[in-house]
Amino acid sequence: MATETLTRPRVGRRARPGRARRAHPTPAGLGLLAPFVVLYLLFLVGPIAYLAVMSLFNTSLVRPGLGGFAGLGNYAEALTSSEFWSSLWHTVLFTIMTTPPLVVLALALAILTNRLARGRWFFRLVFFAPYVIPSSVMALIWVWIYTPDFGLYSSWLSSLGIAAPSWLGDPNWALASIALGTIWWTLGFNFVLYLAGLQEIPRELYEAAAIDGGGPWQQIRRITIPMLGRTTTLVAVLQVITSLKVFDQMYIMTQGGPDFSTRSAVQYIFESGFTNYRVGYASAASMLLFLVILAVSVGWFSLVRRAERGV
Amino acid sequence: MAEDFTRRRLLQSAALASAGAFGLTGCGSYLATGFAGSRPPPRTVTYWDLFTGGDGGRMGEMEDAFRKRRPEIDLRTATFLWGDPYYTKLSLAILGDQPPDLAVSHATRVTGYARADLLQPLAADDLARHGLTADRFSRAAWEASHVDGTLYAIPLDTHPWVLYYNTEICERAGLLDSDGILTSLDGPDEFADAMHRVKEATGGWGGMLAININTPSTFRFFYTLYSQLGGQLLADEGRRVVLDEEKAVRALSYGRRLTVEEGLMPADVDYEGAVALFASGKAGFYIQGEWEVTTFTEAKLPFSMVPFPNVFGGPYVVEADSHAFVLPRFRNPDPRRTDAALTVARGLLDESLTWAEGGHVPVWQPVQRSEAYRSLDPQSNYAAAVDNAVYHPPAWYSGSGSLLEIHVGSAVASVLAGQATPEAAVARMGRALQRLAETPSPL
Structure with a gap:
């Protein structure tokens, strides 16, 4: 009985009769599209093309022109550089550390908040509030929390008789410490997406389930989570992309240290290009990061899509 | 009539009022700087440094003392975080032709900046007009400010x-x-x-x-x-x-x-x-x-x-290492601006005693040789180092x-x-x- 009720309505996907009829763009359509297309070409496609060209030259930031032709030399240098690989690995590791908690915790908190009878606005505000603060403020707060000896966490742990690790100072802990701060900081965005998703689940499903004798846990597992499938896809994809682009909180909290253990791929590119003036090399490195993000997103999307169709 | 009180009328008067306010306070030139990218008048000197903490406080005192002595110069300062953030910002500002008129650099960074054509070479007669001559600086710091025989920096300390x-x-x-x-x-x-x-x-x-x-x-x-x-x-x-x-x-x-x-x-x-x-x-x-x-x-x-x-x-x-003043390169250098920037550099050097109280060993000889500096304890203990x-x-x-x-x-x-x-x-x-x-x- 319950499974029948749960087949997802697929209205949005099939009902698009008008699409094939209007194959030729009208002037009005093009005109409406223009503001977006112009900006897109000017600030995204153009720079990416320029980046691709620069990555083939020994371009220097402080010298005019593209500099000497390097062929694929910059790519070869990046692919054989242990620094490039280690910073890319830090980015990937950070993504692995942050994405599952940011999806699962956001879902759990959204469900809990949504079940509250009163004071719901308060919890919505509380969980969303950290997302509003800028990265520099988030970094300051967490640097204070992580201060060795007299920081918040260290004093809590030492009052329990546990020796606190050097959160940001130990290469084995630094990345995890930043990941923890980041989870607190960015959870709100996913939380709000889930809250919105929860509002769209028809009440009748829960009523029917209650009549059939389904408990709260069963309702969450059989109704809420499946009905939020689309939201989860969106949240997970956005989260993976955001995590792969991590830069600011790491740069502010540890400057990539200690011992390069928190230097992300973006920071490596920034340093190569702007601090060390090697724009050609930095372009090659960012092309490689671009390919990684593209591959991960496409792979992830198709995986999730397939799983969705299988439901 | 009710139409007298339209929104347009209100906006017009607001625009007039704000234009008047800008005119009165002389902000017009800064508005032009902000919106049109034109450079501020030559009596304005923009100055960037990387001093925070105790150094930042002292540099602030020195700037205030300078402003009091030379009120005709409008000194505008900005402080950025030491290290990469500062040097990256400074070189990008110079490449974008929007640099400050005067900036602080470590002596060990001057060579790289000079080789990248980011700095203005300093001419001896320009400096001499402000009394900035080799004999009034510690020899080692003065020599360290040269790149391939050309002077690119005015040392402040070691x-x-x-x-x-x-x-x-x-x-x-x-x-x-x-x-x-x-x-x-x-x-x-x-x-x-x-x-x-x-x-x-x-x-x-x-x-x-x-x-x-x-x-x-x-x-x-x-x-x-x-x-x-x-x-x-x-x-x-x-x-x-x-x-x-x-x-x-x-x-x-x-x-x-x-x-x-x-x-x-x-x-x-x-x-x-x-x-x-x-x-x-x-x-x-x-x-x-x-x-x-x-x-x-x-x-x-x-x-x-x-x-x-x-x-x-x-x-x-x-x-x-040494802190030094450098003059970033402009695409169209203006001798009047260079002159004003050198006035500021000289003025801050004259405040070297305040700087020395913060620990740095001054290289400006009139201060380094003064009794006031020698009696600073513990700051003069390590001057010989x-x-x-x-x-x-x-x-x-x-x-x-x-x-x-x-x-x-x-x-x-x-x-x-x-x-x-x-x-x-x-x-x-x-x-x-x-x-x-x-x-x-x-x-």
Whole structure:
């Protein structure tokens, strides 16, 4: 009985009769599209093309022109550089550390908040509030929390008789410490997406389930989570992309240290290009990061899509 | 009529009122600067520096004193975070032709900036009009401001690596002579023994060194010890690595002895932590550049300072750098602006005594030779150390906050924190330097 009720309505996907009829763009359509297309070409496609060209030259930031032709030399240098690989690995590791908690915790908190009878606005505000603060403020707060000896966490742990690790100072802990701060900081965005998703689940499903004798846990597992499938896809994809682009909180909290253990791929590119003036090399490195993000997103999307169709 | 009170009317009067306000306060030219990118009038001098903390406060005092003496110059200042953030911003501003008229740079960064054509060369007669002549600067700092025979910077100070000591704790440890001055700690065992005695006296630590996330500190600590052994890092403008592995291992082993082996210094303290622990009397020694004087004076700590000991007993050398004024290059230089910027530089040099109170050794001779400076205690105790200063070796990747400092400093920190052996760290250092040396220079 319950499974029948749960087949997802697929209205949005099939009902698009008008699409094939209007194959030729009208002037009005093009005109409406223009503001977006112009900006897109000017600030995204153009720079990416320029980046691709620069990555083939020994371009220097402080010298005019593209500099000497390097062929694929910059790519070869990046692919054989242990620094490039280690910073890319830090980015990937950070993504692995942050994405599952940011999806699962956001879902759990959204469900809990949504079940509250009163004071719901308060919890919505509380969980969303950290997302509003800028990265520099988030970094300051967490640097204070992580201060060795007299920081918040260290004093809590030492009052329990546990020796606190050097959160940001130990290469084995630094990345995890930043990941923890980041989870607190960015959870709100996913939380709000889930809250919105929860509002769209028809009440009748829960009523029917209650009549059939389904408990709260069963309702969450059989109704809420499946009905939020689309939201989860969106949240997970956005989260993976955001995590792969991590830069600011790491740069502010540890400057990539200690011992390069928190230097992300973006920071490596920034340093190569702007601090060390090697724009050609930095372009090659960012092309490689671009390919990684593209591959991960496409792979992830198709995986999730397939799983969705299988439901 | 009701139409008299339309929204358009209201907006018009608001626009008029604001235009009037700007006209009255003379903000029009700044509006033009902001919106049209035109340059402010030549009596306005924009000045960027990288001084925060105690240095920032003192530079602010010097700027205020200058404004009072030369009210005809409109000095506008901005401070950015030391290291990469500052230098990246400065070079990008120059490349975008929106630089400040005057900026601060470390002497070790001037060569790279000059080679990248980011700085205005300074003409002797322009300088002479402001009384800025070679004979009024310390010779070493003046010479370090030249690149290939051309002057690119006006030095402000020299800042050597020093040893701070808590006078009360050191007295209890029996390390002060009858005049209350620290006895000589030259020699590897002498320095370690003194730390042991201080550790007993404090019941906490012997000394403090910022090891965590502070590659400049670990680099300077290592570079001082390694240079005292006669070691060198780079040759041929950074195209060749001349790392002496045996000497580097010796220097690192000594650092390791002080931290993880004998527990005289904490292995996991960061910059702020080291300052806080020394200021609260948890340690008797503090190893750092001389710029934390203000912090400890304000904490009312009984302390003094001496040059960093000659640990390995060879000819005495110590790591140092200098702050200097530079004039960023404009695409269309304006002699009137250059002149105004030099007026500011001269004016700030005249305030060198305020600067010296913050710990830095002034290079402006009228102040350095003055009685007022010589009677500064403890700031003048280590003035002689600047004659034995070793700077970063020249290379496109060297200088304050540079790749050289980050790579070497990280390897050193891994030894001091007990995460790597000296041999492994030296091998790593050698590989990193070799890679940098082989990279074609972007300058």
